[in-house]
Amino acid sequence: MIGTVTGQRGKETSPPDLVNTTDEKLIELFISSKDERAFEEIVNRYADKIYRLAFKITRDYYSAEEILQEVFLTLINKIDTFRGESKFSSWLYRVTANAAYMHLRAQKKYENDVSLEDYVPYDENGTLMGRIKAKDWSDKPDKALLSEEAMEIIEKAVNELPEPYRVVFHLRDVEGFSNQEVSEVLGLSVPALKSRLHRARLYLRDKLSDYFYEWSK
Amino acid sequence: MVMCKDVVENIIGYIDAELDDKTLEELEKHLDECPECQVFVRTYRKMLELTGKLRERTFVTPEIRERLKQLLKSKLKPN
Numbered sequence: 001m002i003g004t005v006t007g008q009r010g011k012e013t014s015p016p017d018l019v020n021t022t023d024e025k026l027i028e029l030f031i032s033s034k035d036e037r038a039f040e041e042i043v044n045r046y047a048d049k050i051y052r053l054a055f056k057i058t059r060d061y062y063s064a065e066e067i068l069q070e071v072f073l074t075l076i077n078k079i080d081t082f083r084g085e086s087k088f089s090s091w092l093y094r095v096t097a098n099a100a101y102m103h104l105r106a107q108k109k110y111e112n113d114v115s116l117e118d119y120v121p122y123d124e125n126g127t128l129m130g131r132i133k134a135k136d137w138s139d140k141p142d143k144a145l146l147s148e149e150a151m152e153i154i155e156k157a158v159n160e161l162p163e164p165y166r167v168v169f170h171l172r173d174v175e176g177f178s179n180q181e182v183s184e185v186l187g188l189s190v191p192a193l194k195s196r197l198h199r200a201r202l203y204l205r206d207k208l209s210d211y212f213y214e215w216s217k
Numbered sequence: 218m219v220m221c222k223d224v225v226e227n228i229i230g231y232i233d234a235e236l237d238d239k240t241l242e243e244l245e246k247h248l249d250e251c252p253e254c255q256v257f258v259r260t261y262r263k264m265l266e267l268t269g270k271l272r273e274r275t276f277v278t279p280e281i282r283e284r285l286k287q288l289l290k291s292k293l294k295p296n
């Protein structure tokens with residue numbers, strides 16, 4: 001039933017029989033009997049993830065909401081284009097990523113493509129000497145690192161990654177996808193995305209060190 | 218000779234335990250002796266632990282959720 005807001009953090013509870021049902025089964029139910037509750041369960045499962053990915057690509061809350069709506073409309077209207085060749089979630093994220101890139105193109109909002117390909121933390125001699133230890137934040141207590149303020153700092157740092165790196169990092173290290181899944185969603189080869197992930201992580205570790213160093217002063 | 222650079226460029230393999238024995242041994246020898254690299258690895262691991270927590274944050278506000286629901290409701294039940 002649409003419209004009951006219960007549960008934590010604004011999420012809704014679904015009937016218990018659907019909560020434990022796989023995505024693929026829910027989709028089957030939706031296609032075969034237009035089961036609305038099955039559709040709602042999919043919405044509950046994926047709204048946040050879709051919105052986050054859309055925002056990570058566009059960095060615009062308004063666009064992210066439009067994309068969120070578009071993706072679910074696509075799901076209603078074009079569910080038959082999902083042929084079960086990939087996992088449902090990969091398909092859904094691919095639809096989301098495509099919609100987000102379309103938005104970027106439509107708004108002609110290209111970011112300056114900053115390349116991190118040459119980004120390295122070490123000096124020309126290949127040493128880190130004097131570059132890392134001075135800003136060690138690894139021994140900060142979890143209480144501080146997991147605080148809302150620290151999480152905001154981390155979120156901000158991720159958002160500052162240049163676009164192609166940001167999306168790969170988001171899917172792989174925030175959402176926790178496997179290389180294979182990221183490759184399917186973005187249509188990128190595994191070596192290409194591994195290379196982007198590597199540069200993204202190096203850059204982000206540096207950024208975080210700067211932020212946390214400033215933060216604790 | 219193994220340099221900090223080698224630790225940095227092999228960090229993904231190191232963290233995921235995918236390095237061959239020889240490379241691993243050489244990197245660990247360097248790590249034992251290099252405080253900069255030790256901090257590099259520690260902060261790198263910590264970063265991954267923390268960014269994984271971003272997943273638990275909720276972004277869709279109740280207002281966004283409500284607007285989505287209204288929209289989908291009209292599409293799911295065509296008159």
Ligand SMILES: [Zn+2]
Nearest residue numbers: 220221251254
């Ligand atoms: Zn070193």
